[in-house]
Structures are given as C-alpha cells and as structure tokens.
Amino acid sequence: MRMLSEASGSIAGAGALLTILRDGQARTRAELVQLTGLARSTLAQRLDALLSQRWIIPTEEAISSGGRPAVAFTFNRSARVVLSADLGATHARVAVTDLATEVLAERAAELPIDRGPEPTLTWLQRTFEEMLAETGHSFDQVCGIGVGLPGPVEHSSGRPVNPPIMPGWDGFPVPEWLGEHLGVPVLVDNDVNIMALGEHWSARPEADHLIFVKIGTGIGCGIISDRRLHRGAQGAAGDIGHIRVASALDTVCRCGNVGCLEAVAGGAAMAARLRAEGVEAVDSRDVIRLARSGNTQAVQLIRQAGRELGDVLASIVNFFNPSMIVIGGDIAEAGEQVLAGLREVIYSRSLPLATQHLSITASELGDRAGVIGAAVMVIDHVLSPDTVDQAVTRA
Amino acid sequence: MRMLSEASGSIAGAGALLTILRDGQARTRAELVQLTGLARSTLAQRLDALLSQRWIIPTEEAISSGGRPAVAFTFNRSARVVLSADLGATHARVAVTDLATEVLAERAAELPIDRGPEPTLTWLQRTFEEMLAETGHSFDQVCGIGVGLPGPVEHSSGRPVNPPIMPGWDGFPVPEWLGEHLGVPVLVDNDVNIMALGEHWSARPEADHLIFVKIGTGIGCGIISDRRLHRGAQGAAGDIGHIRVASALDTVCRCGNVGCLEAVAGGAAMAARLRAEGVEAVDSRDVIRLARSGNTQAVQLIRQAGRELGDVLASIVNFFNPSMIVIGGDIAEAGEQVLAGLREVIYSRSLPLATQHLSITASELGDRAGVIGAAVMVIDHVLSPDTVDQAVTRA
Known part of the structure; x- marks a missing residue:
C-alpha cells in the first residue's frame, strides 16, 4: 500500500480537486489551499496535472483589495465532447454534448433494434463520425461514449443480458466493439436508467x-x-x-x-x-x-x-x-x-x-431524456475522482 | 465563505481524518501525511483536536527497519458509549454498546407502547441510568442515544408521524424529551429501519x-x-x-x-x-x-x-x-x-x-437487530466528518 501511494502520490487527489472546481467557480491558489488544507507544493502538482489534461484553465481575476491580478483556475467544460445514443425498440436518438451536457448536435432516426448488434452499431459509428465532423471536433476530443439499450444490461461489462426484444444482442460486447473502432471508453446501460439520470440531472x-x-x-x-x-x-x-x-x-x-x-x-x-x-x-x-x-x-x-x-x-x-x-x-x-x-x-x-x-x-425532457442521461453517465464517470487520478497518472 | 473557513480552518477536516482511522489500524504521522497529502502542520492540528476529544489514542509501534519506535495513532472504540433502545408494540430491548457496536449490557422487558410517550420514556430513562451504573459508565461518556419506534418517524426531527398503533405519540418531541434529561444527542427512527441497519452492518x-x-x-x-x-x-x-x-x-x-x-x-x-x-x-x-x-x-x-x-x-x-x-x-x-x-x-x-x-x-441477529442498528445509527452520526468537525471546533 505504501509503495502504491508513493508511486502515484504526487497526483492522486487531482480528481478530488477537480470535483471542487466542477461547480464552474474560478478559484486562486490561496483559496484552494484554504479550502483543502493541502500543502502548497501538493496543490501545485495537482493543478499542473489537471492543466496538462486541459480539465481546468487559468483565468486572471482581480483581487478585490486592489492588488495585482492573481491567477485563478476554472473548470473547462469544452475540454472534451461526449457522444451519446438512446437506442429504442424502433427508433434512435444520437447527440454530441459538452462536459456540462449542452447538446452541440443531435439526430433522430428509425432504427429497429432487432436488426442485431453489428448493423446497428455500424450505423451508430458512422453517425457519430458525421456528427463530430458537423460540430468541428476530432476523435481526440471525445472523452467517452454513452449508450442506452432497450433491455437489461450488466452495467459493469456493458453487455445486454437476455434482452427479450433484441435478438442477437445477448452478451454482445458493445463497449469493446464501439471502443475498438473509436478508441475511447464506452458505457452502456438500460434506456430507462439513462432517462431517469437525464431527467433528474437536468430538470x-x-x-x-x-x-x-x-x-x-x-x-x-x-x-x-x-x-x-x-x-x-x-x-x-x-x-x-x-x-x-x-x-x-x-x-x-x-x-x-x-x-x-x-x-x-x-x-x-x-x-x-x-x-x-x-x-x-x-x-x-x-x-x-x-x-x-x-x-x-x-x-x-x-x-x-x-x-x-x-x-x-x-x-x-x-x-x-x-x-x-x-x-x-x-x-x-x-x-x-x-x-x-x-x-x-x-x-x-x-x-x-x-x-x-x-x-x-x-x-420535461421528453424525447431528449435518454441522450442527456447517457451524457450524464459518461461525464460522471470520466470526471470521477478515481478516473481523473488514473488519467493524470498515465499522462 | 472565506471567513467561515478561516474561523474553523485549523480543525475542519479532523472528521475526515477520523474516518480513515476508524478501520482500527494504527498509523504514524508519516503514513498519514502520505495517505492524505496534508501539510504536516495541518495534520498536527487535526490529530491534536482528535486526541483532545479522545477519539484517537497514541500507541507506540516499532518501525520495521529497526529504528526507534514512532508514535502511531489508532481509533479509540472505548472513547464513548452509546445507549440504544428498540421499542416494539408490546416489548422493548435496551442496550449499552461501545463505538464498534459491541454490547456491554442488555435488557429486554414487556412495555406496551400504547401507554403513551411519557410513561414509556420515563421507564427508558431510568433503565438507561441503571444500565450505565451496571457497566461502570457515567453520562459524560455517553455520545448519543438511538431509539427505534414501531411507526413512521420523521427522521430529521425524530418525531413520530401519525403512528397507527401509538396513541399519544403523534408529533411527540422524543429527542428533546430524552435529550433534556440526559444532555446528549438523540436519534429516532422507525424500528424496521434500524433493524435493517443492524443486520446489514453486522451480519x-x-x-x-x-x-x-x-x-x-x-x-x-x-x-x-x-x-x-x-x-x-x-x-x-x-x-x-x-x-x-x-x-x-x-x-x-x-x-x-x-x-x-x-x-x-x-x-x-x-x-x-x-x-x-x-x-x-x-x-x-x-x-x-x-x-x-x-x-x-x-x-x-x-x-x-x-x-x-x-x-x-x-x-x-x-x-x-x-x-x-x-x-x-x-x-x-x-x-x-x-x-x-x-x-x-x-x-x-x-x-x-x-x-x-x-x-x-x-x-442472523434476531431480537438484537434493533438495538445493534440503533447503535449503528448513532455511531455513524457521531463519527461522521461534519459532526466530528463541529465537536472539535466547539471544544
């Protein structure tokens, strides 16, 4: 345990720092030391880790007492984009969002899920590519993909489990299939779960x-x-x-x-x-x-x-x-x-x-509850303290 | 916000430190700095605050490399005792436990809840006193009282809400009544909730x-x-x-x-x-x-x-x-x-x-699920980071 702490000690905790900054408020080094009780050198390492990944950006903020401006740091909601899809029994909705779930592009289409996984996911992959081009983003900027499916899903593996209306999908490795093609983490859940997430989070x-x-x-x-x-x-x-x-x-x-x-x-x-x-x-x-x-x-x-x-x-x-x-x-x-x-x-x-x-x-979200919820699921995962710690440790 | 942080800044965070130590493992200052990333001076303040309340105690632990012993700190499960009661429709069970829910004394009795709140709580208060004397503790050592009641309870106020089988109890201020007499925080919940807590936590x-x-x-x-x-x-x-x-x-x-x-x-x-x-x-x-x-x-x-x-x-x-x-x-x-x-x-x-x-x-706990659960409810509250922070700030 001690060895692990030493190896990753300098930047473990970067995720917790990002959680504080996710509220969108800009904060100076002095304010962050005050809030967290961290040693100044530890704080500096964590800020550097977050800056290097562009999760946060520096802003200049005047100090109210009239001194010279101090650098403050704020969450960068445009650091990455999310690809999200809500696949129903007969129709699909697909979106590109920023890290605050704002929809940058959106499409709806007829797409019978009983066609099976490969045709469906091939269509989805092509649609994601077209929509990214539309919003002027590259794959490098995608932090994750969220997909809702109309049947039971084992959330940890992202695989459908005996879905009654989805012939050919039982146990299909959706994350591996989409991730292999696109090179990013893929989270899959039941469509109603992501709708609940979307409705709760945004409305x-x-x-x-x-x-x-x-x-x-x-x-x-x-x-x-x-x-x-x-x-x-x-x-x-x-x-x-x-x-x-x-x-x-x-x-x-x-x-x-x-x-x-x-x-x-x-x-x-x-x-x-x-x-x-x-x-x-x-x-x-x-x-x-x-x-x-x-x-x-x-x-x-x-x-x-x-x-x-x-x-x-x-x-x-x-x-x-x-x-x-x-x-x-x-x-x-x-x-x-x-x-x-x-x-x-x-x-x-x-x-x-x-x-x-x-x-x-x-x-309140109507048709959009699913795609918003799929984006929320991805963002909560990607910006969770543990995931951020791992990302900055690898980088 | 800044003023608040400054006023309590030195010991806010003591609760989070105690949460780490609650697993019972002894840890040195160096290990705690490593684990938390805190500045040494901040850590020292938080340890002092916890020591002054006896939530933790120092132990001497030999360093494996053969140097001289370093002081380590460990959770003090005997720092306080908990009084807990599970009041059913017709019978009651009462216990005194330590901070790890070990039962130090226990009693069961016939006690019809429809006698009303004052006779019931008077009996409970006397029983608590007798059991404390039995285990050799004084009121000063009681950190809280947990009570389960056989009806709906508004947990935030601790008051029964239209309980169908408890005439006279509707809206009765159980925490104020017991707290006034005994001078400690009192948490009240539905009896089945505390049984679920007890069974989950211990079995x-x-x-x-x-x-x-x-x-x-x-x-x-x-x-x-x-x-x-x-x-x-x-x-x-x-x-x-x-x-x-x-x-x-x-x-x-x-x-x-x-x-x-x-x-x-x-x-x-x-x-x-x-x-x-x-x-x-x-x-x-x-x-x-x-x-x-x-x-x-x-x-x-x-x-x-x-x-x-x-x-x-x-x-x-x-x-x-x-x-x-x-x-x-x-x-x-x-x-x-x-x-x-x-x-x-x-x-x-x-x-x-x-x-x-x-x-x-x-x-698995049978008759004891309620009193164990009432103790878990109190301990989780008393040792929660926020409550500990407030306790050491006041002290």
Whole structure:
C-alpha cells in the first residue's frame, strides 16, 4: 500500500480537486489551499496535472483589495465532447454534448433494434463520425461514449443480458466493439436508467427520490435513490413491466408469461387490442395518434392503462416513498390521459404520508431524456475522482 | 465563505481524518501525511483536536527497519458509549454498546407502547441510568442515544408521524424529551429501519441492496440501497404492510382500510383468525408457540402468510432487484415455514435475472437487530466528518 501511494502520490487527489472546481467557480491558489488544507507544493502538482489534461484553465481575476491580478483556475467544460445514443425498440436518438451536457448536435432516426448488434452499431459509428465532423471536433476530443439499450444490461461489462426484444444482442460486447473502432471508453446501460439520470440531472435536481416510468412498446422504470441511480444487484432494478396484475391473468405477454403489466398497459398491447376491435394500429405511436385525433377507444385504453400502471405504482409508492414520479416514453405524449388514471389510483390506494408531497408529472425532457442521461453517465464517470487520478497518472 | 473557513480552518477536516482511522489500524504521522497529502502542520492540528476529544489514542509501534519506535495513532472504540433502545408494540430491548457496536449490557422487558410517550420514556430513562451504573459508565461518556419506534418517524426531527398503533405519540418531541434529561444527542427512527441497519452492518456487510422484513404484530420493511438506508421522501419508505392484496379485499385492517397485506399476513391478524377457529391466541407470539407445538391450523396460517407476503415481495424484487431479503420479527421465529411460502411465490413470479443470485433468509441477529442498528445509527452520526468537525471546533 505504501509503495502504491508513493508511486502515484504526487497526483492522486487531482480528481478530488477537480470535483471542487466542477461547480464552474474560478478559484486562486490561496483559496484552494484554504479550502483543502493541502500543502502548497501538493496543490501545485495537482493543478499542473489537471492543466496538462486541459480539465481546468487559468483565468486572471482581480483581487478585490486592489492588488495585482492573481491567477485563478476554472473548470473547462469544452475540454472534451461526449457522444451519446438512446437506442429504442424502433427508433434512435444520437447527440454530441459538452462536459456540462449542452447538446452541440443531435439526430433522430428509425432504427429497429432487432436488426442485431453489428448493423446497428455500424450505423451508430458512422453517425457519430458525421456528427463530430458537423460540430468541428476530432476523435481526440471525445472523452467517452454513452449508450442506452432497450433491455437489461450488466452495467459493469456493458453487455445486454437476455434482452427479450433484441435478438442477437445477448452478451454482445458493445463497449469493446464501439471502443475498438473509436478508441475511447464506452458505457452502456438500460434506456430507462439513462432517462431517469437525464431527467433528474437536468430538470429535477431537487428530487432526492425519483421514479422515471417509460411507457413505450413495453413498460419499465429508472430509479433515483438519494440522488443516485439505483441499478440493483444484477442491474435489473426497475423492470416493472413484468409485475403480475390481476387484470392480465388471461393474457400472454411477449416474455412468455401470463399476467404481466405491459401485456395490458404497454403500447404494443394497446395497439393489438385496437386491432382486435377493428381499428388500424401498428405500434404505440399509432395509439397516441388515434387518441389525439379523438378516437374514444384509444382514449379509453390509455386511461385504463394509466389505472393499471397506477395499481402497480401504488404499491411501489408505499415501499419506496418517492418524492416524484415522472412519466416518459411515447404513450406519455398523451400526457393528461395517462396521468389522470395514474393519479386516480395512487392517491386512493397509497398511504397518505407517502402521497402528501408526491408529485406525479410528465417528463420535461421528453424525447431528449435518454441522450442527456447517457451524457450524464459518461461525464460522471470520466470526471470521477478515481478516473481523473488514473488519467493524470498515465499522462 | 472565506471567513467561515478561516474561523474553523485549523480543525475542519479532523472528521475526515477520523474516518480513515476508524478501520482500527494504527498509523504514524508519516503514513498519514502520505495517505492524505496534508501539510504536516495541518495534520498536527487535526490529530491534536482528535486526541483532545479522545477519539484517537497514541500507541507506540516499532518501525520495521529497526529504528526507534514512532508514535502511531489508532481509533479509540472505548472513547464513548452509546445507549440504544428498540421499542416494539408490546416489548422493548435496551442496550449499552461501545463505538464498534459491541454490547456491554442488555435488557429486554414487556412495555406496551400504547401507554403513551411519557410513561414509556420515563421507564427508558431510568433503565438507561441503571444500565450505565451496571457497566461502570457515567453520562459524560455517553455520545448519543438511538431509539427505534414501531411507526413512521420523521427522521430529521425524530418525531413520530401519525403512528397507527401509538396513541399519544403523534408529533411527540422524543429527542428533546430524552435529550433534556440526559444532555446528549438523540436519534429516532422507525424500528424496521434500524433493524435493517443492524443486520446489514453486522451480519450482511457484503449485501449492497438488502430488504429487511419484520413480521410481528404488523408488517414493515427496512431498505438498504447501495449500502445506505433508504428512508424515502417522508421517511415512510418500507411501509409494505398496507399494500393492497387481492385475498384481503373483504378484510378490514387496523388502519381502517380494506385489503391490506398485514390484515391477512400480520401476527395480530393470524391470532384473530385462530380465535375465530376456536383456538386460543392473543398475539403473534401465541401463533408462533402454537406452530412450534405442531398446531396444524397455525402452521397453515403461517405458510399462507409467507405466500401472501411473497406475492407482494415478488413485485418488489422486480422493481428493486435486491441481493438479499432478510426476514425478522416474532413470526420469523417460525423461520422455515415462512421462508418456504415466500420462496415458493417469489421464485415463480419474479424475473429470473432478478432472482438468480437472490438470497432469502432469516435474520442472523434476531431480537438484537434493533438495538445493534440503533447503535449503528448513532455511531455513524457521531463519527461522521461534519459532526466530528463541529465537536472539535466547539471544544
């Protein structure tokens, strides 16, 4: 242990220093000594390490007492860019952002995930290249890639785990494949997890405990506990689409079981039910289109789906006591219809103490929650104290 | 901000230093400089502050190279004692522990919580006094008091919030009342939360995501997410006893609603059902006694209660993906009967990915989970970096 400390001692701690500076405020050497208690020579080594990687930049700041300007240091949000992608069942959204998640370029496209990993990731790689060219950046400036996928992902390896709607993807080494081609770290997670991250980080920073529910083709949720993403023991947390509900006990789900919530309240299930009633509907977006144009069957289905989902969430509210439930995904675009059904059930069935300050609302980021969240995931990793320490030690 | 830093600058950071030393390993000044990067003078100030409070003690340690002994510093687990109490619906357990949660003295007693706060806390205060005398400690050596109560508690104020089975306790200022008499900080939480803390800290430190379910008179659970207690937005997380289940829709719960889980699977409900069948049973302990003596009605009820609870937990497993579910409380003493029913339902209804490494087991600490957990709650607070910084600043 001592040897390790000695070998990396001079710049271990650079990451902790960067964490202080990430708030964007400029600080002088004297202020940083004061804040951290570090020896001046140690501070100098850490600042040099961060400067050499351009994570921070020097600025000149006048001292209020009227002396000559002292050098101050500030976080450099343009030091690198992030590539992020939110791949859904049928469509994809891709973005380039800076280190404060500002979107520099963005694209949406039809992209069925069931084409398999190689065609999908080849398309993604080409799209990233084109968008980087568009924003005038080179690969050298990319600090990481974040990808959301519509199925369970083992976050530590970035590999999908038995994803039900992604033939060919089970165990596919997404990070190695994308990283080999692009030469940067690649983080992969479930699409609903990154949506929860994005919504929490950029629109609801005040909510300590947040549940983000995506209602698209299927149903799933991302969980923020105490301001951090709760992924669970196998990264499978939030898979509420396959919770058994009484009204679905005679319905077979696409997962092969009977009784799953998404077999009655998911977009695909609603479209199928409309077809059975003679209404033309292929997927969740058709259900929304019909509801918006006033089709009463579609409106009733969506409202009832809200109640079914509310039934499941009422139990989860008792268990988890969130401060906020956010609804996203295609079906959420029929916002008030879903929310009305949801609220009706949750407020009647959950405990008063758990609902007295509970806010139930539609996503503010909408379609963008996923790409913003994928960028947040990458930035939190790349700027974490340990990662920064390793980066400056290697450099 | 600068003024604040200057005023407390010399010893802010003492708490962070203590956190390093809490692992019990002795370290020299040189080793601490190496580990922290602190200036020698800053380190000296922080060590002095911790020594003056006796949080650490100096030891002499031979240097391996054969030089003369250097002074090393180590955490002093006997610096203070903790008073902890687990107050249930009908009985109480009280303990005195050291700063590593070792129990120095312990007592159990019948104590109906519905007697109201003043008689209960007067008894508790007298018991604390007697036990301190027994272990040869004075009040000056008490660093804090931890109390678990059988109802919802607003953790920040330590006050019960509409507790259904605690007449007279709603909003009662437990910390002020006990603190006024004893002159030390008092932390209060729900009894199941402290049981989860105790079980996790002392018996299951390897489980990152743990759910501790107490089945006694009622049913509730404590939640560990990412190694930390998840209390939820109003401190109401874990209140699964009032989740609606289909089999209870014609049963009125003591909370006044119909359909609650604990109205069919709680100890009080089981005792009532046995009475209706002509079997003599007053409370959950009678149900256990009957089951142990081979009464088939009691055995069947407990097994069915396991299935009902399993139905609720199967949904929670999909949502939360815990690595471990621990069953505690009176009814858990009929361990295998409850666990068999639970496992039967959870393994058939939850997603395979979420159950493949899930462990479902009985509490290892048993009756002691609460008092150990109350001590953990106090120690984590008293030795947190911020609290230590404030303590040494005041001293």
